[in-house]
Amino acid sequence: DQQVKQNSPSLSVQEGRISILNCDYTNSMFDYFLWYKKYPAEGPTFLISISSIKDKNEDGRFTVFLNKSAKHLSLHIVPSQPGDSAVYFCAASAGNQGGKLIFGQGTELSVKP
Amino acid sequence: GAVVSQHPSRVICKSGTSVKIECRSLDFQATTMFWYRQFPKKSLMLMATSNEGSKATYEQGVEKDKFLINHASLTLSTLTVTSAHPEDSSFYICSLRGPNEKLFFGSGTQLSVL
Numbered sequence: 001d002q003q004v005k006q007n008s009p010s011l012s013v014q015e016g017r018i019s020i021l022n023c024d025y026t027n028s029m030f031d032y033f034l035w036y037k038k039y040p041a042e043g044p045t046f047l048i049s050i051s052s053i054k055d056k057n058e059d060g061r062f063t064v065f066l067n068k069s070a071k072h073l074s075l076h077i078v079p080s081q082p083g084d085s086a087v088y089f090c091a092a093s094a095g096n097q098g099g100k101l102i103f104g105q106g107t108e109l110s111v112k113p
Numbered sequence: 114g115a116v117v118s119q120h121p122s123r124v125i126c127k128s129g130t131s132v133k134i135e136c137r138s139l140d141f142q143a144t145t146m147f148w149y150r151q152f153p154k155k156s157l158m159l160m161a162t163s164n165e166g167s168k169a170t171y172e173q174g175v176e177k178d179k180f181l182i183n184h185a186s187l188t189l190s191t192l193t194v195t196s197a198h199p200e201d202s203s204f205y206i207c208s209l210r211g212p213n214e215k216l217f218f219g220s221g222t223q224l225s226v227l
Contacts (some may be wrong), residue, residue: 009154036218041122043206043218044157068212089157097140103149103157 003027004092006104013111019077021107023090026071030092034101035075036062038087047088048075080111116140119207119219124173126197127227133193134222136224143209145177147179160205162189168215197226 010094013019024035031052036044048072049094050057050064057064063076078082088110118137128130137161142214146163161182162170179201181193194201206221 004156034216041220043117043119043208043220045218046215091157100159100162102159105154105156 001026002105003030004102004104005091006088006090006107008052008107009105010108011108013080013109015082015113016079019075019080019084019111021075021077021088021090021109023073023075023104024071024074025092027092027094028043028071028082029094030102031095032093033064033066033073034091035062036089036091036103038089038106044089056076077109080109082113084112085109085111114218116211117207117209117219119222121222122220123223123225125225128198129196130195132197134194134205134207134224136190136192136209136219138188140208141212143190144183144187146190146207146209147192148182148192149204149206149208157206160192165190172214193222197224199226201217202226 003026007102016106034049035047037047038044046063048059048064050066055066066073090104093101116138126131140206145163146192148160149157150160151157160175163182163184165184165187171177179195202225204221204223208216208218211217
């Protein structure tokens with residue numbers, strides 16, 4: 001039972017354009033969502049998060065949007081840079097589960113110069 | 114700089130042998146560490162929560178006798194895959210929760226069982 005889904009395994013974007021990575025979830029108890037970025041041979045690193053009381057959180061070039069009614073969140077990167085090429089994981093947690101994170105399968109972003 | 118040190122980064126072993134993976138917290142004491150596993154093109158799956166000084170808490174479907182977790186100190190947790198078989202081949206990664214409640218991950222261990 002995949003509670004967090006990233007249906008696009010890969011995404012290719014031109015440098016300078018917007019990258020949009022999508023994530024869907026099924027558990028309505030999730031109240032905190034995170035995005036992690038992973039380079040090859042490295043562990044995931046935290047990128048940005050959003051609480052369920054918000055519908056948008058912005059940090060520099062990165063913005064996360066949350067649509068609770070659709071159980072959907074997205075990560076926007078603008079403008080995209082070649083250094084953004086990595087695998088991006090979305091993750092979700094429910095406050096009543098001790099902060100346990102449920103991860104999506106990841107989306108590999110490739111930003112072409 | 115790295116907050117979590119995990120090694121080895123890659124290990125190849127014969128079927129039936131045991132493999133130990135270490136996860137060290139470099140910057141702060143971690144009473145709780147998490148062990149994840151990722152199969153190709155699948156999501157990171159939480160295997161167990163390692164608690165310093167007490168028994169680990171395993172997720173449903175994870176064999177505690179096969180995946181031994183020892184959290185002997187506030188800076189070290191180990192995962193031992195006992196009597197490894199080819200189906201145990203996977204990417205194993207540890208993480209810990211920092212003072213700001215953010216998760217920090219190790220660099221992962223790619224286990225290949227022949």
